[in-house]
Amino acid sequence: MRRFATERAKRLLLASRSPPSAFLCSSPAAAMDPAAGVVTVDTINPKVLKCEYAVRGEIVSHAQRLQQELQNKPGFHPFDEILYCNIGNPQSLGQPPVTFFREVLALCDHPPLLDKSETHALFSADAIARAWQILDVIPGRATGAYSHSQGIKGLRDAIAAGIADRDGFPANPDDIFLTDGASPAVHMMMQLLTRSEKDGILCPIPQYPLYSASIALHGGSLVPYYLDESTGWGLEISELKKQLEDARSKGITVRALVVINPGNPTGQVLAEENQREIVNFCKNQGLVLLADEVYQENIYVDDKKFNSFKKITRSMGYGDDDIPLVSFQSVSKGYYGECGKRGGYMEVTGFNAEVREQIYKVASVNLCSNISGQILASLVMNPPNVGDESYESFSAEKNAILSSLARRAKALEDAFNSLEGVTCNKAEGAMYLFPRLRLPQKAISAAKAVNAAPDAFYARRLLDATGIVVVPGSGFGQVPGTWHVRCTILPQEDKIPAIISRLKAFHEAFMEEFHD
Amino acid sequence: MRRFATERAKRLLLASRSPPSAFLCSSPAAAMDPAAGVVTVDTINPKVLKCEYAVRGEIVSHAQRLQQELQNKPGFHPFDEILYCNIGNPQSLGQPPVTFFREVLALCDHPPLLDKSETHALFSADAIARAWQILDVIPGRATGAYSHSQGIKGLRDAIAAGIADRDGFPANPDDIFLTDGASPAVHMMMQLLTRSEKDGILCPIPQYPLYSASIALHGGSLVPYYLDESTGWGLEISELKKQLEDARSKGITVRALVVINPGNPTGQVLAEENQREIVNFCKNQGLVLLADEVYQENIYVDDKKFNSFKKITRSMGYGDDDIPLVSFQSVSKGYYGECGKRGGYMEVTGFNAEVREQIYKVASVNLCSNISGQILASLVMNPPNVGDESYESFSAEKNAILSSLARRAKALEDAFNSLEGVTCNKAEGAMYLFPRLRLPQKAISAAKAVNAAPDAFYARRLLDATGIVVVPGSGFGQVPGTWHVRCTILPQEDKIPAIISRLKAFHEAFMEEFHD
The missing domain is CATH 3.40.640.10 (Type I PLP-dependent aspartate aminotransferase-like (Major domain))
Incomplete structure (x- = not known):
């Protein structure tokens, strides 16, 4: 009702500068209704309110603030970059796109390239052939329809x-x-x-x-x-x-x-x-x-x-x-x-x-x-085949990415398992580890004191200390009373040793601080 | 219940070839439940059932069938192509994309092009500059993140x-x-x-x-x-x-x-x-x-x-x-x-x-x-500016498209207004005409006899006679008792005279057939 009162006051205030032809509602009965429709969190769809999406939740907003601070005040934090391990977003962490795929996309975006002689110096023959094949199955070759x-x-x-x-x-x-x-x-x-x-x-x-x-x-x-x-x-x-x-x-x-x-x-x-x-x-x-x-x-x-x-x-x-x-x-x-x-x-x-x-x-x-x-x-679903011009380079790119992901998964899995009170299952697939944290009672109490779930508390402290963004297990659901974080395996391989050191140092200090 | 009975029969039949470890539900109480969940139009979200989208509705499905027939049996219909005037989809009817936009998209799809000397022969300088600008505002230049x-x-x-x-x-x-x-x-x-x-x-x-x-x-x-x-x-x-x-x-x-x-x-x-x-x-x-x-x-x-x-x-x-x-x-x-x-x-x-x-x-x-x-x-929202290399050609492309659309709008508006019982408001903007049809009582009765709205009946007859696809006004809503169709102004300009002739001939024949 406070909002409505304010709105009405403003309306009265503004009436004088409204154009004369403006429709002004003056009947009290009609004037009562608008308040019911004013858009506040109390009047929007409650299903929207109920929905949660932790992968881009509070911890990520906090990380974005830290990133801003890093830009404005270099040296202000004990790290010089934010490492987004919250989301399966490989190219944001430096994974290059597969060349063949991008060649075909570029050619389909600008088909006149296909008629130019210079194009053969810039694109592989099978990318050109594939772009033709694709254009031929699009009615009118209209990639913009x-x-x-x-x-x-x-x-x-x-x-x-x-x-x-x-x-x-x-x-x-x-x-x-x-x-x-x-x-x-x-x-x-x-x-x-x-x-x-x-x-x-x-x-x-x-x-x-x-x-x-x-x-x-x-x-x-x-x-x-x-x-x-x-x-x-x-x-x-x-x-x-x-x-x-x-x-x-x-x-x-x-x-x-x-x-x-x-x-x-x-x-x-x-x-x-x-x-x-x-x-x-x-x-x-x-x-x-x-x-x-x-x-x-x-x-x-x-x-x-x-x-x-x-x-x-x-x-x-x-x-x-x-x-x-x-x-x-x-x-x-x-x-x-x-x-x-x-x-x-x-x-x-x-x-x-x-x-x-x-x-x-x-x-x-x-x-x-x-x-x-x-x-x-x-x-x-149909990458280059044996014999295609791109096949060798395509396979090399693909294998390099997948074998590196496997090494990173193993290194991070071992690192989590080396931490006091942490167990981490094998990363057989996908892009994530979901280690379980057994936190000291003092840490749980400290989390409670700031009205946070213990895993959210841990993730926030990890971020503040290291710049590493992980998502609290509560965002995914877990057996009540157990605590986890989700961490992607996606940081580039040459950064993994440093990440592991920072993670270990943080964890040791955290456990030390909250030792029972 | 018929479906459930069949499902159960099949289940019994299949039980013998299920692997031994399969979980087989045998308690009668549990067996009762699945039927309630079987997915039929009677058990899906009724809001989905209620939703209608005429722009891609029944008339378009019929048009797609006709198009298939034209391919399989050339000469089978009194027209040789389907003209999709049901949807604001300009490039499907031959409108070319704007070159500058596509150049920038292709470069952003495959940024290694930007480092190659051949690229300057294939792309305008301002498209290259714009691609750099865009890549520079994308974190890590990762267009795939x-x-x-x-x-x-x-x-x-x-x-x-x-x-x-x-x-x-x-x-x-x-x-x-x-x-x-x-x-x-x-x-x-x-x-x-x-x-x-x-x-x-x-x-x-x-x-x-x-x-x-x-x-x-x-x-x-x-x-x-x-x-x-x-x-x-x-x-x-x-x-x-x-x-x-x-x-x-x-x-x-x-x-x-x-x-x-x-x-x-x-x-x-x-x-x-x-x-x-x-x-x-x-x-x-x-x-x-x-x-x-x-x-x-x-x-x-x-x-x-x-x-x-x-x-x-x-x-x-x-x-x-x-x-x-x-x-x-x-x-x-x-x-x-x-x-x-x-x-x-x-x-x-x-x-x-x-x-x-x-x-x-x-x-x-x-x-x-x-x-x-x-x-x-x-x-x-930021096309080329005066002085940019692409500005002249960009402006020429833009003006050619818009002035042609204006001419097509006027030609089709005049054509509809020339038809007996049809009035069509001015196409001031957008991509559509929405002429009103005053149909003879006999046509309305004929529509009723086949359980169709009169405008849907008219649109179907128009499609069958000419290959022109328009959307019945009932898909957009209209004052009860009035009938309209929506027709885009998008067919290419050189086709407009033929479309108008076909439309006029159809309309005359239709009015003749159903004359009161």
């Missing part, structure tokens, strides 16, 4: 072929929906499946907070299932069953199961046998399987292999009618790491034609995803 | 400068939120403002169906206000007031007013005096003003001029505290027409810091908009 709302058909053909190569089972281009990164695809499915808070989605805990945020924004219920840290973040069917039954007993209709493989923030890679169990669980329980497979290229250990859930279902003999399955893929991860291009797709199988039509309709409201992202999605 | 969730700060600086140049009033880069086209920005605001169906948004009728679709998806109420066709689609404050009071009397809290200027589908350009009245109306009634200004460069008559609502409010002496105002802009329209790049922004002013933070949070869940789209948005 809205496409079909699922994405350009010829690019979906290429993606379907890439999926078939990967899985050894056919894929249908009509099942592909190209999206601006994987996030809008996840939103689309949550929007489709959620009628009210009585609809639930089974999500891993810890989870990537896009899921909790999207479920909150669409007004559904997150039904948690806990990954077992003691078995390397194992996914146990008994736990799924228990949580499903518990949710059902509360009147929740569980619509879908989210599985993130390789795991985010937990980095584990599912075993094939485990995947089969998950598929049967979904099938028997009538659940949609939402498979977040954006880290499918990020595997760092020899004894694990990525298997798509599509391949698993088909290898079990299940076809399109047997199980609704959505697989999410993105150009932001893998060895490509093209986060800024916002490319991605979902492969949607096992829904009937009427439901499929509704998914198409929602996609069509936003017209289409960006064409560069669409092109890039087709490229990552 | 996620940016700040509002967009790259340096690009927002450039956009704010462009807005200030346009308006003569300052703009704040912190008010800019870059988005993948304007559509996600509109969704974000609707999501923020809508708590339930008791929250209403005042929208013009006819309207661009993104608004009705977005309001439906977020569960709010569209409060219609009718534009007055008899005064060139005039926006009357008395009508706004009447509809607002009517909605309030029904218990609706009206949150915002949508104004589309230049109008879509109606093509009118608001007079400055009218805009001042609208601003005062919003201010007095406590409404957020949502200003769809994506056609700001598309003005075709000498006596009209685009004025942003930001400029109008500031010229009235209102500042940031006086009125919540959101202006939407896109790279898809104007003379640039870069629909496939999905670039755009909203300028958000007049909200308090807490609400602003919530908008930022929602933006951050999707991380950021695509960087090429961000770069392009900065370019369209």
Whole structure:
């Protein structure tokens, strides 16, 4: 009401300088109403208020302030740069883009280059050939036109072929929906499946907070299932069953199961046998399987292999009618790491034609995803082949990135495990470590005193002391009473030793300060 | 229940080939539950079902079928191409992209080009300079990294400068939120403002169906206000007031007013005096003003001029505290027409810091908009200047596109007005005509007999006879009992005479067939 009073006072004040023809509402009845509509946090959509996204939350805002201070007052902090280990954003930390992909994008952005002789000195022959191929499947070669709302058909053909190569089972281009990164695809499915808070989605805990945020924004219920840290973040069917039954007993209709493989923030890679169990669980329980497979290229250990859930279902003999399955893929991860291009797709199988039509309709409201992202999605699913001019250099770039990521993952994992009270599971895949912190009681009390979760308190102190940004485990969910942080493995390799020293020194000082 | 029975039968059938370790649910109580979750149109989010988007609706699906038939059976239809006049998608109909914009995009996609001597033969000097400028404001020159969730700060600086140049009033880069086209920005605001169906948004009728679709998806109420066709689609404050009071009397809290200027589908350009009245109306009634200004460069008559609502409010002496105002802009329209790049922004002013933070949070869940789209948005708001190497050719391209659009608008407007029973208002701006059809009673009965709206019936017959795709007025809303179609002015100029002949011949035959 204070705001309303102020508004009204201002209105009276301003009336004199309003143009004479202005419509001025003077009836008291009408004057009462506007207050109800004034936009404050108390009058906006409560689902928006409820939504949280820790990966870009408070700790990152604080890091940005520190970065500003570093620029304005060099030497003011005990570090000279902010190291953003909060987010899987490889190129922001210096990972170069893959040359072949960028060559093709540049040529498609400015097709007149293809007719110039100088172009052959600047671009590889197979990039030029690929750009022609792509332009030829775009109606009118118009890379600046809205496409079909699922994405350009010829690019979906290429993606379907890439999926078939990967899985050894056919894929249908009509099942592909190209999206601006994987996030809008996840939103689309949550929007489709959620009628009210009585609809639930089974999500891993810890989870990537896009899921909790999207479920909150669409007004559904997150039904948690806990990954077992003691078995390397194992996914146990008994736990799924228990949580499903518990949710059902509360009147929740569980619509879908989210599985993130390789795991985010937990980095584990599912075993094939485990995947089969998950598929049967979904099938028997009538659940949609939402498979977040954006880290499918990020595997760092020899004894694990990525298997798509599509391949698993088909290898079990299940076809399109047997199980609704959505697989999410993105150009932001893998060895490509093209986060800024916002490319991605979902492969949607096992829904009937009427439901499929509704998914198409929602996609069509936003017209289409960006064409560069669409092109890039087709490229990552069809990189250069043996014999292509770029093949050798492409393979060298790819292997350099992936092998370096594996070394960085191992070095950071070992470093965390060397810290007092910290245990860190193997980084089998993805781009993260999720070490568990066993903090002294004094630290927990100190956190409580400043109204912070203990892991948020630790992360804040780490940032202030070292410039390293990690995300508190509370942003992902964790077993109550346990504390973690998520740290990416993405800083460039030559910086890793210094990071590890800073981390160790900080941790020792922290434990010393709060020793019980 | 039939579906459930079938599912259960299949499950029993498949149990034998499930791997032995599979979790098989056998308790009858648990087996009852899955049926409730099976995904059919009866169990998905009813808001999704309710949402409609006519611009890519049934008529377009039919057109795509015809196009397929034309490919497979040339000569099968009385036309040899489908002319998509259903959507503002200029490059799909042959409008070339602006060279300078594409040069800069290509260089930013593949920055190593900037170090090569051949590049100077292929790109203009100012495109090279601009690419350097842009790369220099991107942290680490990483065009493949996620940016700040509002967009790259340096690009927002450039956009704010462009807005200030346009308006003569300052703009704040912190008010800019870059988005993948304007559509996600509109969704974000609707999501923020809508708590339930008791929250209403005042929208013009006819309207661009993104608004009705977005309001439906977020569960709010569209409060219609009718534009007055008899005064060139005039926006009357008395009508706004009447509809607002009517909605309030029904218990609706009206949150915002949508104004589309230049109008879509109606093509009118608001007079400055009218805009001042609208601003005062919003201010007095406590409404957020949502200003769809994506056609700001598309003005075709000498006596009209685009004025942003930001400029109008500031010229009235209102500042940031006086009125919540959101202006939407896109790279898809104007003379640039870069629909496939999905670039755009909203300028958000007049909200308090807490609400602003919530908008930022929602933006951050999707991380950021695509960087090429961000770069392009900065370019369209800061095109080449007098003296730049590209200035002459850039201006020539821009003027050729805009003057041709003006000629096409006039030619099609005249053609519609020459048809029996058809009246068409002046295309002052945007990319559309929205002629009114007065159809014979027999045609209305024939439409009813096939369960179609009369304008949908007309549009379908037009498509089948000529290959021209227009959207029935019912997709945009219209005064009950009146019928319209929306037709873009975008077919290439050399095709316009043939289109007009086909249109006239079809219309004459149609009127002849259904003569009362």
